[in-house]
Amino acid sequence: MNAILYFKRYWQMYALLFLPVLYFAIFKYGPMYGIIIAFKDFNFFQGINGSEWIGLDAFREVFAMPDFTKTLRNTLMLNLLDLMVSFPAPLILAVMLYELKITWFKKISQTILYIPHFISWVIIGGIVYQVFGTQSGMINNIVTSMGFDAIPFLTDKNDWLFTYLIVGVWQSAGWGTIIYLAALTGINRELFEAADVDGAGRFRKIWSITLPSLKPTIVTLLIISLGNMIAIGFERPYIIGNTSVRDYSDVLSTFVYRVGIESGQYTIATVVGLFQAVVGLVFVLGANYASKKLADQSIL
Template sequence: MSGTVYLRRYWQLYALLVLPLVYFIIFKYGPMWGVQIAFKDFNFFQGITGSEWIGLDAFREVFQTQDFYKTLRNTLMLNLLDLLVSFPAPLILAIMLHELRIRWFKRLSQTILYIPHFISWVIIGGIVYQVFGTQSGMINNVLMALGFESVPFLTDKDTWLITYLATGVWQSAGWGTILYLAALTGINKELYEAAEVDGAGRFKRIRHITLPGLKTTVVTLLIINLGNMIAIGFDRPFVIGNKAVMDYSDVLSTYVYRTGLESGQYTLATVVGLFQAVVGLIFLLGANYASKKLTDESII
């Protein structure tokens, strides 16, 4: 069947692609025009085209500042720890939910686990301060009432780091199980029945059937996560962080916020954003290449 005949017969499928394509063109490719701000002494009143071209001067200025390297270190550290802690959590939860046999309890558990994903980080930040606050937090109030000393969950760097990671797991783990549960439905049920007949216990079935069945999904999500190692959301470190833990909470996204919006240095902020995009692409392609070589699984 020729391409023209196929297009005429299934034109509805192509029509459905119009809105996503328009969205990507306007909101993803369109803003790329502003990347040239990184190479100009941007003046808000002169606009992008009217601003003076300065080449790589802004890059040199950014790479010579100590704050940039501190925020880069924090970004990589928090993302790496998130990868180690938060990445396995949805997989473990999905397997646990998959093994449940009481349907109403399974659905109730899924609903409870999904809810945090829909809560704004601003609200989550308020909850965190109400629960973990040093003077007025619920946990420390209980500890002090029992005669123990308060724990500086939000004012000590190392303790804040644990709080940050735990909050991330709570907010994202339930929603992350959706992809794994969808992949689990594609595993042939006869494999489990045959393994059970052969005397395989639950853990052996998970090891030899469930985990291999999730291999492609795990590898794909791992590659995507590695591609985002240099990028980090603004909301979470900004809302949970404070001046007492700036050595850990100050990341590239908050650095861009301070430099671009608070200080008005749009050129420097664009340089950092472009740096994140380029390095993120390198991470993504590198992770994809390594995965293809080691496991024969890749997304490209």
């Protein structure tokens, strides 16, 4: 009876929740039925139910592909390097912005840092080629005008890797600072006032007050990032990459597009997608468990 009265009192809240739940049911949980394709010799004309059941044969085929091993290695390598380079960048920027006292300069800096997040990767790809191109890039035009050899930012594997990471930091760091700045606004200002009384300098206050206050946020974002170690966006490696650097730029998402979608091997594409999902879940649960044991912070 109490539940009925409670529902009558707050039915508007449940009504507002109806559309989000319906969205997830249709577009998130509904497509999970397609996972069955990974265990069938999928024929587009016969449909999922009419296709022949092959069990784990497609998984064995995928795991035996040399290209799969290479793309898996590249995915882990690029995500690990991204984690090392791109993960600390928003934290550092957020702390620097938080310490700024000139309001107008702080607002302008935030706007400039946020803008790259809203730019399409197609446009960013054009910017990258205009800036880092070997023949007509802005940087190489300056380098060659000074009498030096052009730097193969986009054609040498190691130089391309550096370019890939730098572009990633530029595109994502500003947006990531929003989360940290939101967390920083919740810090009790009396802690800083007490530190001033004790004679603590700016760096001591950052180390002893600001960073410890951000610990829950840092741990949460780190767990999420570790969960995405096996997943990687399609646009960035596909647009910036090329045949000269395919040994590094060919990742699981481009492998699915090339082998699964372009070649019409939907079973292969589904197998790789399911593999990424399962391994990503293991990474999230493992990182969450380790964080709970070591830092007493978790998201589950």
